[in-house]
Amino acid sequence: MLIFGAPRLGLLRGLAGLAVLALLACPVARADDLQDAAKLLRSGQQQQALERVNKVLASKPRDPQARFLKGLILTEQGNTREAIDIFTKLTQDYPELPEPYNNLAVIYASQGQYEKARVALEQSIRTHPSYATAYENLGDVYAKLASQAYDKALQLDSSNAGAQNKLSLVRELVGPAAKPPVVLAQKEPAAPKPGPEKPAVAEKPAAAEKPAAARPAEKSAAEKPADASAEVLAAVNAWAQAWSKKNADGYLAFYAKDFKTPGGEARADWEQQRRTRIAAPKSISVAVASPKVTMQGPGQATVTFRQTYQSDVLKKSTSTKTLVMVKADGRWQIQQEKSGS
Numbered sequence: 001m002l003i004f005g006a007p008r009l010g011l012l013r014g015l016a017g018l019a020v021l022a023l024l025a026c027p028v029a030r031a032d033d034l035q036d037a038a039k040l041l042r043s044g045q046q047q048q049a050l051e052r053v054n055k056v057l058a059s060k061p062r063d064p065q066a067r068f069l070k071g072l073i074l075t076e077q078g079n080t081r082e083a084i085d086i087f088t089k090l091t092q093d094y095p096e097l098p099e100p101y102n103n104l105a106v107i108y109a110s111q112g113q114y115e116k117a118r119v120a121l122e123q124s125i126r127t128h129p130s131y132a133t134a135y136e137n138l139g140d141v142y143a144k145l146a147s148q149a150y151d152k153a154l155q156l157d158s159s160n161a162g163a164q165n166k167l168s169l170v171r172e173l174v175g176p177a178a179k180p181p182v183v184l185a186q187k188e189p190a191a192p193k194p195g196p197e198k199p200a201v202a203e204k205p206a207a208a209e210k211p212a213a214a215r216p217a218e219k220s221a222a223e224k225p226a227d228a229s230a231e232v233l234a235a236v237n238a239w240a241q242a243w244s245k246k247n248a249d250g251y252l253a254f255y256a257k258d259f260k261t262p263g264g265e266a267r268a269d270w271e272q273q274r275r276t277r278i279a280a281p282k283s284i285s286v287a288v289a290s291p292k293v294t295m296q297g298p299g300q301a302t303v304t305f306r307q308t309y310q311s312d313v314l315k316k317s318t319s320t321k322t323l324v325m326v327k328a329d330g331r332w333q334i335q336q337e338k339s340g341s
Helices: 028-042 044-060 064-077 079-094 099-111 114-127 131-156 162-174 226-246 247-254 267-279
Strands: 003-005 017-021 254-260 285-295 301-313 315-329 331-339
Touching: 028 044, 028 064, 044 064, 064 079, 064 099, 079 099, 099 114, 099 131, 114 131, 131 162, 226 247, 226 285, 226 301, 226 315, 226 331, 247 267, 254 315
Parallel strands: 254 331
Antiparallel strands: 003 017, 285 301, 301 315, 315 331
């Protein structure tokens, strides 16, 4: 699964993640064409990739995944005007998705249009309040806007020592407004709801390490639990997304090695049952609502939420679910799963 990185500015390292191709539930012929296009794009053959995508769009002009991939190709080719048009229309057709707004912010920021980038990122957050990438990107945009404001203050009053010090600090943090190369990254996409396949966009690539003077201060003990809670919630959302995408391998990867199977059955038997249940429907949608995270230590947490499950063979059902989470190998994983009414 390809996640393609976009042009980024020195400060705007977070504005690098563009898209993921969710191909698992595509018809075979269409999936093959899009997968081939993704491989061609990854190998730098943009024109050949565009031809493959246009082949899909010739028969399915509203196909969201093909349109999304075309937007990536056009961005890579430097055709930002048409890419903006594609991503803008995707926000209109799929207003519940945060990622197309993030992609618009990437392009706007690469053009120095930070106010437009800010608006796009704030809309992304409104559609998905737990979308951590957009929050970090928005912080980067605010920093760039602050740099411009301090610079303007110094133009009006060159003796303003406070503005000069702040401008130096921000510039040291954000770096020059240059365009680094395109980067590849990887992450599972979101899946909003049943219906036509929705595209999802991904993450920024890892940023280069900041100079020592620009590194953020060590977080206080009071801040760390909130950060840990956000990590736990992000893991739960990613687990639901993998389930919604019928990605059995990705779904099962969220279960810890010492996971306690609900019926006490062998882990291998339980996994086979889950794979069968995930494969059976043509479409699945799993939503997490009103989550409550309780930290029980630096590496253990409990998450209780309302889970809504729906598929093409099962009408919407809602239940209370509790996950006991543990941090292992640097990731939050499910150690125990309990369902209620």
